Amino acid sequence: MLIIDGKRVNDEVAGRDFKYYIFDWDDNILHMPTRIHLEKLCTDGTWRPVSVSTTTFTLARTDEQNYRFPRNGGREAAFRDFQDKPGEMTGQAFIRDTRAALARVAAGEKPGPSFETMRKTLREGRLFAIVTARGHEPNTIREAVRIFIDEALTETDREEMLENLRGYRWWLDKRETFGTDAEEIDYYLSMCRYHAVTCPSFLERLSEDDDFGSRVAEASSAQRPELAKEYAIRDFTDHLIHTLDRTGGLELRRPMSVGFSDDDPGNVQAVSDYIQAELARRYGSIKFVVYDTSDAELTSGRKVTVAGQLDLPGF
Numbered sequence: 631m632l633i634i635d636g637k638r639v640n641d642e643v644a645g646r647d648f649k650y651y652i653f654d655w656d657d658n659i660l661h662m663p664t665r666i667h668l669e670k671l672c673t674d675g676t677w678r679p680v681s682v683s684t685t686t687f688t689l690a691r692t693d694e695q696n697y698r699f700p701r702n703g704g705r706e707a708a709f710r711d712f713q714d715k716p717g718e719m720t721g722q723a724f725i726r727d728t729r730a731a732l733a734r735v736a737a738g739e740k741p742g743p744s745f746e747t748m749r750k751t752l753r754e755g756r757l758f759a760i761v762t763a764r765g766h767e768p769n770t771i772r773e774a775v776r777i778f779i780d781e782a783l784t785e786t787d788r789e790e791m792l793e794n795l796r797g798y799r800w801w802l803d804k805r806e807t808f809g810t811d812a813e814e815i816d817y818y819l820s821m822c823r824y825h826a827v828t829c830p831s832f833l834e835r836l837s838e839d840d841d842f843g844s845r846v847a848e849a850s851s852a853q854r855p856e857l858a859k860e861y862a863i864r865d866f867t868d869h870l871i872h873t874l875d876r877t878g879g880l881e882l883r884r885p886m887s888v889g890f891s892d893d894d895p896g897n898v899q900a901v902s903d904y905i906q907a908e909l910a911r912r913y914g915s916i917k918f919v920v921y922d923t924s925d926a927e928l929t930s931g932r933k934v935t936v937a938g939q940l941d942l943p944g945f
Contacts, residue, residue: 643797755794759823771824827858856900891921
């Protein structure tokens with residue numbers, strides 16, 4: 631441990647491997663109280679409105695005989711609580727629900743299976759991405775992560791995180807002076823990625839992409855979120871490569887791995903197939919690991935090494 635600019639700096643990060651994470655949010659990190667508004671088939675043949683959890687929706691989305699989007703408003707009406715509402719404080723519902731979910735965890739409720747991995751990622755100061763089927767703007771999701779830091783990390787955790795963040799700034803950015811704690815956390819969060827794949831600004835970027843634009847245009851409504859997550863994963867991996875190249879990290883030729891966790895088996899399969907077909911070819915030296923966190927009985931989900939031969943501790 632070094633003391634630089636009067637602050638504790640963990641110089642040991644200079645010896646670490648390059649390990650990064652991609653997290654789905656709902657039912658993977660936190661069990662959010664946000665509901666999806668559908669219609670369900672009754673025994674008399676009529677359809678009645680129902681509000682379901684994201685866990686139930688994972689099953690309902692493939693049961694088209696018994697569930698459907700509202701006839702008045704369709705998909706947009708179904709996911710109206712998963713968007714940033716015009717005229718409100720940006721992301722108000724998402725921020726409110728994040729606080730509510732964290733409060734339940736603090737009261738003893740079991741969090742999502744990747745909750746502890748998210749805490750560890752933040753403590754270690756490693757780059758990460760949030761990739762969710764929600765429709766919020768990146769700044770909304772980033773604010774939710776900031777709340778997670780404030781409420782899910784202990785004071786000791788936050789101090790460890792700051793020591794590591796200063797270590798990376800000293801090692802890779804060649805910094806000898808540091809900002810306030812809040813400024814260093816803000817810089818760290820700005821280096822991460824927040825992709826809500828039904829957000830209008832994200833969809834605009836997706837439609838303009840040479841590889842994904844035409845595929846998404848031809849896909850069904852059920853396939854589009856999976857394709858969007860594939861694009862988001864490629865985007866984050868590109869960002870990691872560019873960041874390491876800019877800071878000289880690539881020259882070290884250290885083991886690099888990217889883990890993806892999601893509670894939706896459909897997304898897990900789609901992402902696994904995409905990694906095998908595309909990313910493994912594009913990034914042959916990176917180890918990709920996928921965690922299927924749909925089974926509540928498995929603490930951290932089912933681990934599948936999709937590409938790469940390196941087996942790093944904790945991955």
